[in-house]
Amino acid sequence: MATRPSDPAVRAPDEVVGYLLKHAHLALEERTNTTLAADGITARDLGVMRVIAAGAARSQQEIAAVLGVDRTSMVAVLDALEAAGVVARRPSERDRRRNVIELTDAGRETFLRAERRSIEVEEQLTEPLGPDGAQRLRAALRALLEAAGG
């Protein structure tokens, strides 16, 4: 049966980019969470800590903006990380409405250890893609994100 470009065949789920993105993300996140349990944090926590460690954001609102979520979503995450002793909030001296968010000494250690584990999980799952496969995958995903205006 001839298939024209404009003739939508019935695709299998694993031919659909949306399905593949969703399940690849879920699988990677689950593996990462299992691994990071040893450090007492989740993949989501590590994402927040990474933004702080990279110096990409200082206030809660800036962290939220970098991660593409609402500022209200940061409150509970930072509450938990502060309770765990890995981040600290201190009021900004220049603008007392803002909290400056920093990793504690223990938080820096936790971050580096967890980031190392996280990278190992990524390498395990992208190992079948060949030597440059992981970087080509990242480049493709960045291009897709760019094309979507994100």
Place this chain on the structure above:
Amino acid sequence: MATRPSDPAVRAPDEVVGYLLKHAHLALEERTNTTLAADGITARDLGVMRVIAAGAARSQQEIAAVLGVDRTSMVAVLDALEAAGVVARRPSERDRRRNVIELTDAGRETFLRAERRSIEVEEQLTEPLGPDGAQRLRAALRALLEAAGG
């Protein structure tokens, strides 16, 4: 020990596969939902209808298994699709506990139209990847999923 942006252990968010997968998925899903609003269904609805159209599953439980979700999650989705007149439940004759799920005539039309739109969105977002880029991306995601045991 200060962690700076130049610290190789501190990655930018868009170097992290998990971040890229999550945001690429969100961006594609948002675009798809906007486009499919014209057909009165969501990207999730289309995913369920695709499994039915492909004959990959007949009962509610089989659809759930193909999509990797719990069977209880299918109830509300199918309620909505049935109310919209695009799918029909009928009791199986061989096993009266099971519902056989089928697309209605209107549902087949809706599916084909929506799948055409969905493919267009995918093509728009993967166009920067070059002629074979979309297929290489699919292959990479399938390999990652396979490596994760999914």
Place this chain on the structure above:
DNA sequence: TATTGTTATACTCTATAACTATA
């Protein structure tokens, strides 16, 4: 006893609106 679909319920992640304290 086991299974299919269903309901009730809960948990996570997300968002909007309104409050507070500052600016």
Place this chain on the structure above:
DNA sequence: TATAGTTATAGAGTATAACAATA
């Protein structure tokens, strides 16, 4: 007036447990 953080609340999407009908 406007902004940063917070709280209350609600909406998806997901799951577990228990139930009725059927196997």
